[in-house]
Amino acid sequence: MCWISKSAVCLVKEDVAQGSSVSFLSTEMQKRRLIVLLLCVLSSSCVYCQLDNNYVEDEIDAKQVDAPTRGFFGKHWRHQIVDAQSKLSETNNETMAVSAIAEETSTDVEKSASREGKFFSLFTVVKFANDDCTTVSNDNGTCYSASECSARGGVASGSCAGGFGVCCTFSYTCGQTTYQNSSYFSNLNYPSNYDATGSCQLTVNKASSNVCQLRLDFIVMMLVQPETNDSNCNRDQFIVTGGSRVPSICGTNNGQHMYVETGLLGNSPITLTVVTSGTGFARQWRIKVTQLNCDSIGRAPNSCVQYYTGVSGTIQSFNYDGISGRQLSNQDYTICIRTESNFCSIAYSVCSGGVYSITGPTGGSATAVGTPIGALVGSTTCNTDWLTIPCASDNGRAIQRGNSVCQDRLCGDAFASVVQTTSGTVISSVRPFRVTVHFDGFEANVPTSVTNVQGQFNNRGFCLSYIQQPCTS
Ligand SMILES: *[C@@H]1O[C@H](CO)[C@@H](O)[C@H](O)[C@H]1NC(C)=O
Ligand SMILES: *[C@@H]1O[C@H](CO)[C@@H](O)[C@H](O)[C@H]1NC(C)=O
Numbered sequence: 250m251c252w253i254s255k256s257a258v259c260l261v262k263e264d265v266a267q268g269s270s271v272s273f274l275s276t277e278m279q280k281r282r283l284i285v286l287l288l289c290v291l292s293s294s295c296v297y298c299q300l301d302n303n304y305v306e307d308e309i310d311a312k313q314v315d316a317p318t319r320g321f322f323g324k325h326w327r328h329q330i331v332d333a334q335s336k337l338s339e340t341n342n343e344t345m346a347v348s349a350i351a352e353e354t355s356t357d358v359e360k361s362a363s364r365e366g367k368f369f370s371l372f373t374v375v376k377f378a379n380d381d382c383t384t385v386s387n388d389n390g391t392c393y394s395a396s397e398c399s400a401r402g403g404v405a406s407g408s409c410a411g412g413f414g415v416c417c418t419f420s421y422t423c424g425q426t427t428y429q430n431s432s433y434f435s436n437l438n439y440p441s442n443y444d445a446t447g448s449c450q451l452t453v454n455k456a457s458s459n460v461c462q463l464r465l466d467f468i469v470m471m472l473v474q475p476e477t478n479d480s481n482c483n484r485d486q487f488i489v490t491g492g493s494r495v496p497s498i499c500g501t502n503n504g505q506h507m508y509v510e511t512g513l514l515g516n517s518p519i520t521l522t523v524v525t526s527g528t529g530f531a532r533q534w535r536i537k538v539t540q541l542n543c544d545s546i547g548r549a550p551n552s553c554v555q556y557y558t559g560v561s562g563t564i565q566s567f568n569y570d571g572i573s574g575r576q577l578s579n580q581d582y583t584i585c586i587r588t589e590s591n592f593c594s595i596a597y598s599v600c601s602g603g604v605y606s607i608t609g610p611t612g613g614s615a616t617a618v619g620t621p622i623g624a625l626v627g628s629t630t631c632n633t634d635w636l637t638i639p640c641a642s643d644n645g646r647a648i649q650r651g652n653s654v655c656q657d658r659l660c661g662d663a664f665a666s667v668v669q670t671t672s673g674t675v676i677s678s679v680r681p682f683r684v685t686v687h688f689d690g691f692e693a694n695v696p697t698s699v700t701n702v703q704g705q706f707n708n709r710g711f712c713l714s715y716i717q718q719p720c721t722s
C-alpha cells in the first residue's frame with residue numbers, strides 16, 4: 250500500500266561533484282497528491298511514499314535498504330524519505346532561492362537521467378557545498394547529506410546547510426585507508442594514550458584527481474623526545490612517504506602543520522606513519538588531513554613545508570615547546586609566509602618569553618654547555634645548523650649597522666643579523682617571505698673531521714614572531 254502524506258518524498262543523490270544535494274517533492278506537487286500516488290503505484294519504488302509524519306527513523310533506514318534501485322529516477326538516485334515538510338518550513342525564507350538552484354541542478358541531472366529528467370521539475374532540489382562544519386562535540390566535520398555521510402563511512406553528528414545536511418566526520422587509525430577530504434588520523438583508542446612499540450600507518454588516496462597537496466594539522470602530536478646526544482628521533486618518528494620530502498619529526502608538535510605535495514599526475518597514495526618504540530611514554534596523536542585542489546586558494550606555494558598567512562604570526566621549529574624541547578636534527582625545509590597586499594618587508598624577533606638557540610660554528614674553541622655564544626652570521630660561521638633569511642638586516646636595507654652587508658645565514662644563541670650578544674629585530678625585504686631551516690644530523694656527536702663546534706649542546710631551536718611591514722612609497 251502506498252500513499253502520500255504531509256511528510257514528503259525525498260530523493261538523495263549519491264554523489265554530486267563539488268557538493269551534495271537533497272531533493273524534495275515540491276510544495277506544488279504536495280498539493281497534487283493524486284499524481285504522486287499514481288507515480289508511486291506505477292513505480293516499483295514505493296519507498297517514495299510516506300505513511301505519516303511520525304515515522305521512526307530506523308524504520309526508514311530499513312526500508313531504504315530494500316528500496317529497488319530502478320525507479321523513475323534512475324540508478325543515480327538513492328531513495329530516502331525525510332520529513333520535508335518540517336525542513337521546508339524551517340527554511341521557508343529560502344524557498345525561492347532553493348527553487349532557483351533547482352532549475353540549474355535539474356539540467357545537470359537530466360543529462361544523466363535523460364528521460365527521467367522531466368520528473369525533476371516536480372522536485373525542489375537543495376544543493377549545498379561540502380563545507381566545514383562543527384559537530385555537537387565541537388569537532389571539525391564536513392557537511393554531507395545523511396546518506397552520503399554513511400556511504401562514505403563517516404559519522405554524522407549535528408546538522409548543517411540549514412538542516413539539509415549532517416555534519417560528518419571521518420576518523421581513521423592504524424592500517425586504514427582514506428579517500429576522504431578532512432580525515433582524522435589518530436592513535437589506536439584515541440583519546441586514550443598509546444604506550445607500546447608499533448608502526449601505525451594511514452594510506453591517503455586523493456579524494457579527486459585534481460588534488461595537488463595535503464595539509465597535515467597536528468591537533469595533538471606527542472611522541473617520545475629525541476635522544477639527548479645528537480637530538481635524533483631514534484625512538485619515535487612521524488614519517489611521510491610518497492609525496493614531496495618533509496622532515497621526520499618526534500617530540501611534542503601540537504598545533505604545528507605540514508604541507509605535502511602529491512603531484513598532479515599519478516594517483517599514488519601518500520602514507521603517514523607513526524613509528525613508536527619502547528614503553529613508558531603516553532603517546533597520543535590526532536592529525537587532520539586536508540586535501541587541496543591544484544587551484545585551491547588555500548594551497549601553499551610549491552616547496553613550502555609550512556605556510557602562514559596574515560600580517561603577523563609566529564613560526565616555530567618542530568618540537569619547540571619553550572621549556573625543554575630540543576631542536577631536532579636532520580631538518581631541511583622552508584617556512585613560507587604569504588606576502589599580504591601592500592606589505593613589502595617582514596620583521597622577525599624572538600617570541601616574547603621564547604628561546605632561540607641554533608648551533609654555532611665549527612673551529613675555534615668548544616664552549617661548555619650553557620655558555621652563551623651570541624648571534625652569529627654568514628656561511629663561513631654558520632656551517633652546521635642555520636636559518637636562511639634572505640638579505641637579513643637590522644634596518645631592512647642591504648647595508649646595515651656598522652657598514653656590514655645583509656646576511657643570509659643566521660645561527661648562534663641570540664637572534665640578530667649582526668654579530669652581537671643579544672637578540673634584536675631582523676628585517677628582510679626579499680619577497681616572497683621565506684625562512685629556510687637547515688639542521689644537520691649532529692649535535693654532540695660531531696663527525697671525526699669536525700671538531701670544536703660551539704654551542705652544539707642542548708639547542709632548543711626557535712620561536713619567532715613576525716610582523717609584515719607596509720610599503721613606504
Ligand atoms: C528571512 O530573510 C530576511 C532577509 O533575508 C531576514 O532578515 C530574516 O531574518 C529571515 N527570517 C527568517 C525566519 O529566517
Ligand atoms: C577545528 O579547526 C580549527 C581551525 O580550522 C582548529 O583550530 C581546531 O583545532 C579544530 N578542531 C578539531 C577538533 O579538529
Ligand SMILES: *[C@@H]1O[C@H](CO)[C@@H](O)[C@H](O)[C@H]1NC(C)=O
Nearest residue numbers: 381430431456460540541542
Ligand atoms: C577539502 O576541504 C577543505 C575545507 O576543509 C576545502 O577547502 C578543500 O577544497 C577540500 N578539498 C577538496 C579536494 O575538495
Ligand SMILES: *[C@@H]1O[C@H](CO)[C@@H](O)[C@H](O)[C@H]1NC(C)=O
Nearest residue numbers: 476477478479693694695696
Ligand atoms: C654521544 O656523543 C659522544 C661524542 O661524540 C659519543 O662519544 C657518544 O658515544 C655518544 N653517545 C651516544 C649514546 O650516542
